[in-house]
Amino acid sequence: FCQSLLHTVIPPELRFASLKFCQRLFNWCSTYCYYDITEIDGVNTNELYNAAQLYLSTTAAAAAVTGSRLSLTRAVNSSAVTFGLANNDRLVDVFRGVPVVWEHVVTQRQSQTFSWRPLPEEKRGFTIRIKKQDKALILDSYLDHIMYKASEIRRKNQDRFLYTNSRGGSLDSRGHPWESVPFKHPSTFDTLAMDPIRKQAIKDDLDDFATGQAFYQTAGRSWKRGYLLYGPPGTGKSSMIAAMANHLGYDIYDLELTEVHHNSELRKLLMKTSSKSIIVIEDIDCSINLTNRKKTAAASGRSHHEMGSPLEMRSGGAEEAGNSITLSGLLNFTDGLWSCCGSERIFVFTTNHVEKLDPALLRSGRMDMHIFMSYCSFPAILILLKNYLGFVEGDLYEAVVRELGEVIDEAEMTPADVSEVLIKNRRDRDKAVGELLGELKARAGKKRESLGLMRERNEVAEEEEQEKRALESPKQGFDELQESCEKGIWRRNNQLSELLFTRIPDRGKANVRV
Ligand SMILES: Nc1ncnc2c1ncn2[C@@H]1O[C@H](COP(=O)(O)OP(=O)(O)OP(=O)(O)O)[C@@H](O)[C@H]1O
Ligand SMILES: [Mg+2]
Incomplete structure (x- = not known):
């Protein structure tokens, strides 16, 4: 009743002004904003x-x-x-x-x-x-x-996506060249079996990259980083990529180079990738037979920069497949002007044969960090035993730990092979460890045997070679013999030394030298 009375008695303008005044007074007196x-x-x-x-x-x-x-x-x-x-x-x-x-x-x-x-x-x-x-x-x-x-x-x-260009160059209804599926790979840095110190170094590098926007800006570099993962099959290269994506929360673009027909297509694909993503080219040495940049340039008698037509740099294998994507195109893709359209991107190449790759592809700025994924090491096997069988420190008998340590490096067993033995026997932990140890010992034995045989064969071949050279040119043979002695290679070929001493004219000098 009072309210309605006030409403009728006090004109609205006055009411509004007094309300505003009260509000201002309250704000002025209040310690808060x-x-x-x-x-x-x-x-x-x-x-x-x-x-x-x-x-x-x-x-x-x-x-x-x-x-x-x-x-x-x-x-x-x-x-x-x-x-x-x-x-x-x-x-x-x-x-x-x-x-x-x-x-x-x-x-x-x-x-x-x-x-x-x-x-x-x-x-x-x-x-x-x-x-x-x-x-x-x-x-x-x-x-x-x-x-x-x-x-x-x-x-x-947000769930992450795995993108692929398996459709070739065709676009979807929204003009997108990538096809996507939800990415739910369970691999993480915790489950990855590798030396913990190296693992931490990679994690730190990734974290520095992800938080380094200001640094890249100040340094005048585009915000991207390249990792080359190399090593034998089954050592965890693909698992590492999944762990990287899970660690950073990035999407993955799995680039199938054999599906890309021209450099311009490669550029289009790059432009359609989002930031905060990992662009992966797996088995780069097999994807496409990229010609050595220097070799091709030398062959045509011109420098790399002078090469106008992609055809001139086309590789043999690529040509056969009707594919004119070139090494130059790929180099520009990873570190050219186009690579900086978009930011916060990681390039990862994997290969089993790093020696086959062109050095231009591996230089810093393209592949900043080269990560060797090796055979299972002792710390790596402990991680696998923990992940697959739940072993923690102190669970394994000391003798077993010692034996594992003795044979693991020599056995050269990949984490994939170790995992297989453990998965197969995961219901019986002791049986699993026993079988694994047996397998490691067998492999180490075989390695030792083949290594011994190889060494023996090399020795024989070396000795035969020396004998042959000594007969052909006694002076040169003598010098080589002396060199071998100095290097400690000369082992038991008394015959050869006899032969040399009888043929060298100045025996006294020869004796002194030997
Ligand atoms: N370092 C590792 N840590 C944990 N698991 C591993 C590791 N390496 C291999 N594995 C296991 O072995 C299987 C194969 O590994 P992955 O595909 O990562 O190997 P890769 O190096 O990519 O092999 P390829 O060169 O043949 O592509 C995976 O399922 C994974 O579970
Ligand atoms: Mg792989």
Whole structure:
């Protein structure tokens, strides 16, 4: 009744002015200042609102312990559930020691104003309350911090995709040359069997890359990095790529070079990759028979830069397959001007035969880090035993550990082969270890045998060669004999020395030299 009386007695202009005055007085007296972040700004969605919602999902998760009410959401393509602040609930976040109070304000929209697109019935927004003295902090760094954290959470929550260009050069209905499938490879750096120190070095390198935007900017380099993974089959090159993608939360673009027909197609594919991705070319030595840049240039009598037509650099194998992609095209793909359209990209090449690759492809800037994926080492086998059979330190008998250590390097067994033995016997841990040890010993024995045979054969061949040369040219033969003695290669060929001494004219000098 009083309210309606006041409404009729006091004119609306006066009411509005007094309300505004009260508000100003309150703001002036208050030690706090307030910021509103509304969901919709005019007709556009406010990016800061979405970022704040995501950011609070981590803070809100912690608040769940204290019993706040939370709303749960799970986005399409996401396997993670995010927490959010429920309507009109509040939460305290602490940033650099400063408490920031967040309130999620939800009100009903009064009337539908004209808009090109329908607005939601509820008006949603966040209100931030912070002490006036900390105002600068909010405007300077807190909002940037929220935006950064939100994009990180978005990336981590979003399932990753594996893209492939297996369709050849054809595009899909949206003009995209890549086909995608959800990427759910379980390999991580924890499950990867390799020397822990090397593993940590790779992880650190990846982390430095992912957080190095400012560094790359200052250094004037495009934000990309190349890794070459080489080693025998079954040593974990593909598993390493999956672990890298899982560690960084990047998508993978698996580039099938044999499906790319021209350099221009390669460029198009590159331009259609997103940032925060790993571009992989597996078995680069087999994908395409790329000609040595120098050799081709020399053959045509011109420098690499002078080569206009791709045909001139076309490789034999590629030509046969109707494929005119060139080494120069690939070099430009990885480190040319085109490679910097887009950022935060990692290139990974894998090969079983690093010696077959052109040095131009391997130079720093293209392949910055060369990672040798070796046969199973002792620390690696312990990781596999832990992953496959649940062995932890102290579970294995000392004698078994010693025996494993003795034969593992000599056996040259790949992690893939070790895994197979362990998977096969995973129901019986002792049997699995026994069988593995047996296999390692057998392989080490065979290696030793073949190594012995090879050494013997080499020795015989070497001696025969020396004898032959000594007969053909006694002086040269003598010099070689002396060299062999110095190197400690000369073993038991007294016959040869006899022969030389009898033929060399100045025997005294010869004796001194020997
Ligand atoms: N270092 C490793 N750590 C853990 N598992 C491994 C490792 N190496 C190989 N494996 C296992 O062996 C299998 C084959 O490994 P992967 O495909 O990674 O080898 P690769 O080096 O890529 O072989 P290829 O050269 O033939 O492509 C995988 O299923 C994986 O489980
Ligand atoms: Mg592989």
